[in-house]
Amino acid sequence: MLDTTFWLEWAQFAVRWVHVITAIAWIGSSFYFIALDLGLRPEAGAPRGVHGAAWQVHGGGFYHIQKYLVAPVAMPEELTWFKWESYATWLSGFAMLVLVYWLGAEFYLIDPRVADLPVWAAVAISLGSLVFGWIAYDLICKSRFGDDNTRLMLGLYVILVAMSWGYTQVFSGRAALLHLGAFTATIMSANVFMVIIPNQKIVVADLIAGRAPDPKYGKIAKQRSTHNNYLTLPVLFMMLSNHYPLAFASQWNWLIAALVFLMGVTIRHFFNTMHAHKGMLWWTWGLTAVLFALVVWLSSLAPAEAEGEAAARLSPAQHRFAAAEGFDQVTDIVLGRCSMCHAAEPGYEGIGRAPKNVHLETPEQIAAAAEQIYLQAGLTHAMPPGNLSFMEDQERAAIRAWFAAGRS
Known part of the structure; x- marks a missing residue:
């Protein structure tokens, strides 16, 4: 559905x-x-x-x-x-x-x-x-x-x-x-x-x-x-x-x-x-x-801090995603598959700054970017680009399940 x-x-x-x-x-x-x-x-x-x-x-x-x-x-x-x-x-x-x-x-x-x-x-x-x-x-x-x-x-x-x-x-x-x-x-x-x-x-x-x-x-x-x-x-x-x-x-x-x-x-x-x-x-x-x-x-010059940096400043909707079932698993997936580019200091060669200024290095940042993660890596295969970090289908399914839990 x-x-x-x-x-x-x-x-x-x-x-x-x-x-x-x-x-x-x-x-x-x-x-x-x-x-x-x-x-x-x-x-x-x-x-x-x-x-x-x-x-x-x-x-x-x-x-x-x-x-x-x-x-x-x-x-x-x-x-x-x-x-x-x-x-x-x-x-x-x-x-x-x-x-x-x-x-x-x-x-x-x-x-x-x-x-x-x-x-x-x-x-x-x-x-x-x-x-x-x-x-x-x-x-x-x-x-x-x-x-x-x-x-x-x-x-x-x-x-x-x-x-x-x-x-x-x-x-x-x-x-x-x-x-x-x-x-x-x-x-x-x-x-x-x-x-x-x-x-x-x-x-x-x-x-x-x-x-x-x-x-x-x-x-x-x-x-x-x-x-x-x-x-x-x-x-x-x-x-x-x-x-x-x-x-x-x-x-x-x-x-x-x-x-x-x-x-x-x-x-x-x-x-x-x-x-x-x-x-x-x-x-x-x-x-x-x-x-x-x-x-x-x-x-x-010194860039602005990534949006959604501190858990205490998350919106109510973002707090729901942080508390949703499957969040720990999704955090591990994102840290392993996405954070090499989406970081304050990207580790992937050729990436100078995090794409779209989206940082995914902490659980709080991941909760703040819930909808983007779902659309880019769960609902579609847009991210990682060319699946360079080899995200698996079951990992994408886990992202979809977590997002559904956070929306409910």
Whole structure:
């Protein structure tokens, strides 16, 4: 009989796949339109209201694209809206947050060494921070402070750095960087849902009613779209970071995140300037390399302690696995088959740090990683990789039996 962990794992896989597909669609269209907008040039003989035009070639065909600064004189019969990519990306990402970090809060969201939170409090902070992020950002954009876009971007950066530090004070390192990505992605998606699309609908309604659209709506939407442009690459880094402990398990993970946001600016500035036909600012890549070198250096400093280090700090669920029937046998199995790599100082040649920052050298650490051990070595043969330590089928069966006992 397959347990809930099996079905949850497949649900996560399915939703993650959807999330990647929709994110590709959203980022692709976003980057395309930013490049298109920057590359438009005045065109002789263009219709009234056309701000610029561009000729492009792709897939064997030629495309002639024109942009109206406010809107055309009359509405076309068919109008394509680019919005569902953004909505689907956020919805699937939020579903991933629920499936992995809320339903698995005791394993992935809460680190008792950082903050010994009950599950309900950790989930409340998770959700509340996303809501706070959008409200604070939107109010600042609409205030007089937001009239200067450069000043606004600097203010937003300060908020992101503060949030990166704040998340590391309440969540595990892995969850902290993931939440920083979710915090930023929520702002980006809300920009589309709450500002960009509604403003475009106002312009369309004015056209249909025969009124001249107010250009302020396009200006506001353009500002939010520019913010999204510069935030995209850092969000991708945060979402990928949960696979790389050198980023999330460092004691300087919040500062690494702060530098990544700067790299997002330097990289996008290069491409934005290039698409605007203002030259190739190669110095931005040099600055990006320096920032990345700082990130690598920070990750080499004293690493954060492995999660779940002390038995007294285990969550209630982890305590159940430590007390479950078969735990002593599983401890012996893991110590013999897994701990040569999953250690503070791995003994296996070529392994510099424990994969995923999972340490399996003590009974307490093994109890803390119960679900990962079950999925990687009990339910599947993913670990040890290539079965290098020759884990036997009866040992895997013992892991499955222990996990079932701990879940009951």
